[in-house]
Amino acid sequence: MSTPPYLRWDESGQQQLLARAEALLQRRRRCLLGIAGAPGAGKSTISEWLLEHLDHPRQVALVPMDGYHLAQSLLVDRGLEHRKGAPETFDGAGYVALLRRLRSEISREIFAPVFRREVNDAIAGAIAVPPETRLIITEGNYLLLDEAPWNEVASLLDETWFVELEQGERLRRLTARHLRFDNDAAIAEWRATGNDERNARLVTPGSQRSTLVIEHTPATVSAPGRE
Secondary structure, eight states: OOOOOEEESSHHHHHHHHHHHHHHHTSSSOEEEEEEESTTSSHHHHHHHHHHHSOOTTTEEEOOGGGGBOOHHHHHHTTOGGGTTSGGGBOHHHHHHHHHHHHHOOSSOEEEEEEETTTTEEEEEEEEEOTTOOEEEEEETTTTOSSTTGGGTGGGOSEEEEEEOOHHHHHHHHHHHHHHHOOOHHHHHHHHHTHHHHHHHHHGGGGGGSSEEEEOOTTTOOOTTOO
């Protein structure tokens, strides 16, 4: 397996990424672009930046993987609340099924769920994808995870970009994110260096299966609390 090319998240790299996304938009069919990476690497930041800078109203949609979080009540019932964010705390098969629908059902509007951190749960039917959408951006930790059902995702995506961020900065951002929803600094640090770090180790090998790797740097990332 050849090593994927690396792009820095600077002005030059951003222009190259926009050009790649524009090329997907020019294809004769709907395309799906995946943005993967460890927790806190900057997936949401880059996905939303693309959505803002691709000037094609109603032709580009953002459908994050996080909408397939299992409900908090179910995680509590199963004793998995401490592992929230791990692969087994998502409806991975449901996410794969949505991607298949997004690729094949292009004549009807499709609705997708979204995860709201302020309520710590997913909200069904919160994202509408109209038939005229030509490019769908989807982002999440496990787009390149090599275990079922996640290993079906890559074949449904036209390109997958893997986001990397220096470890110390990534942990700082994760801790800051947790502090937004929990005022206990010790718990925030424990989450960032515990469960989040276990999930990051699962995600990292996927970089070698990506189309390209985006190198985030502390000088160019946006405010903490984003993914």
